[in-house]
Amino acid sequence: MKISTWNINSVRLRLSSLAQIIRDICPDVICLQETKVTNELFPSKELSALGYPYQAVAGMKSYNGVAILSRLPLTKIIVRDWCKKADCRHISAIIQDTTFSPIELHNFYIPAGGDTPNPIENEKFAHKLAFLKEVTEWQKSRTKKTKNMVLVGDLNIAPLPSDVWSHKQLLKVVSHTPIETEALKQLQISGPWVDAVRKIIPPQKNLFTWWSYRSKDWTKNNRGRRLDHIWVSESLKQNVSDANVYQDTRSWERPSDHIPVTITLS
């Protein structure tokens, strides 16, 4: 089973890019973030025609928005609000597969956090930290636990030194500050999570999934960050047989600033 995650930055604008990615990768399940569209205007028919009849969608006008597209049936679709905001940053579903027992899938779009890494001066950063804490506490409080779980999304944090182009220069930049990487670690250990991508691609090796639009040539200095992640539960750890990023897409016409990340479960 192949599971991909991609911050698409407008699903309507990049439908043809998504179709190409589908042709190239053939994922069984695709999780999108920043769809930037209401559910009424979500291109359901087009995506169904591309081979994904099972869809879980949580969108709003202009901002945020998450979606799960699947070749396999999805059950128990849940859209959750965090920090008392109905801002479409999380959707979960159970993938009904015949090879594995059911897999509980969580698709997150964690707040970016603004520019200043100080929760007192910057309410967006405060929101990001509060969001992480709330998800962490929620995971700890869950009593009914599904065995097989996968968590994906644009987590907007690059946890490892090798997840950014310069560890030293980014320590005070939102996405790589110690307070964030620590919060992400707490979130990770509050559940059964293993970083599936880093199980395949060694933690020493630089790996990025995002490059800013604010650069004439993103390849020149390769100033990227790994903001997009796929985690699996311990129960699936041994099943992770591949993980990769589709870096070519960043050079396509009208690219998203994020690239797709994919794992294979065997």
Add this chain to the structure above:
DNA sequence: ATGGTCGCTTGGCGA
């Protein structure tokens, strides 16, 4: 230290 670019929507916000 500053400004650089996108997308949605048409001014300004969020990234």
